[in-house]
Amino acid sequence: MVFSTEAVMRGRGDILHGRPALVIGFGKLGSSIARLLQAKGVQVTVFDIDPVRRTQALSPGLHRRPRPRDRPDRRQPGALRDRRDSLRGEDFSHLRNGAYVATVTSSEDELDLAELPDVYTRTIVGDHVTRYRTTGHCFYLANDGNAVNFIHGASAGPFIFLIQAEILAAIRMLTREDLAPGIHEVPAPDREAIAATWLSYFNR
Known part of the structure; x- marks a missing residue:
């Protein structure tokens, strides 16, 4: 995710290092993204x-977004997120001018x-980059809003079987008549x- 986002930015002559970013969602993916961005010198707000997750974000020295509403503002020039419906129509105008999403x-x-x-107005301005622009404001959308890491062939690999197995275990639980x-x-x-x-199958 971070590699592909940085590659998209570099393709337009921009750099990720030293810039602020907003990570929306601090689950398994969001926390990994936030820590990797922090290691690359990015000023991360979560x-x-x-x-509980907001509290966990404070332990590695990440900034926590103080407002209760899920809305980025113009101080944040990047939005890397892992939560459903994180950016709605009215939110985009609050992104910092020139933000990458x-x-x-x-x-x-x-x-x-x-x-x-x-x-x-929507304009393709580079490989996998679309610019949305209005008077005095614009932002850049990577890979048409689809998973940016898929640009470089990334996939979940064998880890997806862990998720599928837990889904099957959950289905088995749902079939139990005594489940409240x-x-x-x-x-x-x-x-x-x-x-x-x-582990026994994939990590012998």
């Missing part, structure tokens, strides 16, 4: 709706470009068994 999944899941005001209504999590022993099986 936003997540979960107060990169996502880790499809644009339909992540960005509400359909609600972008009609005053923005509510939110449930795959039990730790099942996750350990899945991880051990995966």
